[in-house]
Amino acid sequence: MEAMVQQMVDREAIRTCVARLARGEDRRSADLIRACWWPGARFDYGVHSGDFDTYLAWVVPGADAIKDTQHLLGQTHIELDGDAAKAETHVFSYHRIDMGEKGERDTCIGGRYLDRFEKRANETGDGEWRIAHRVMLYDWEQDWGQAADWSKGVMGYPFTAGHFSGRAKGDFSENWFAGDGK
Known part of the structure; x- marks a missing residue:
């Protein structure tokens, strides 16, 4: 029973990390994002890849043309293996893009994050699940057209x-x- 409870705790910690990262990306918060990745982590989004510092510089402050984002997370399938785990999380992401003279457009992307998590000692010495490697898979993209004026x-x-x-x-x-x- 103790092993089963630990697996539940580990799975919830992984889901919480994925949600905290989405929240950090939408707010362009370096602190929230940094708390989700291990130093030396790698990423590959197909259109951009590299180490964590490259990722952070790409997301914060973010492109001036991307005015707003919202990441909606779906189910997360997690396979635990000791202090390592693989997770696939479905994501639906909205982006408002400034197209200059053409105005703003609303676009959406549907895809999946493939994350390799590791549980390591964090800055305070506690065991914590964070991302060691991420690959973004794109399942679809849709341009919704001229952005609505929410002002x-x-x-x-x-x-x-x-x-x-x-x-x-x-x-x-x-x-x-x-x-x-x-």
Whole structure:
């Protein structure tokens, strides 16, 4: 029974790491992202690859043309092998792209992250699951066309406060979790 409980704890730690990374990417938070990868980790997104420092410089601050992103995570299949694990997580990612004079466009990508996780001692000496290697598989991509203008509200209703502006720059949820929000 103890081994089964440890496997459940390990699987949840891996899922939490994947979710924390998506949250960090959407907010372009170097601290959140760094907490998900081991130093020396590698990545291959097909359009860009390299070591962790290369990845971090690619994602933070992110391309000026990519105004907002949102990563929605689906199921994560995890195979544990001691202090190593393989995980496949389905992802649906939205991107608002500034096309210059042509305006902004909304695009979406569907795919899967193939992550190799390792459980190692972190900075405080505790065992922690983080990504050692990631490959991004693309299953589909869709250009949704001209971006909607969210500045005035949604579905004909105006926004009631300035904190509804998105995540990439000044995310309200950061203050909310810190206890500064209502």
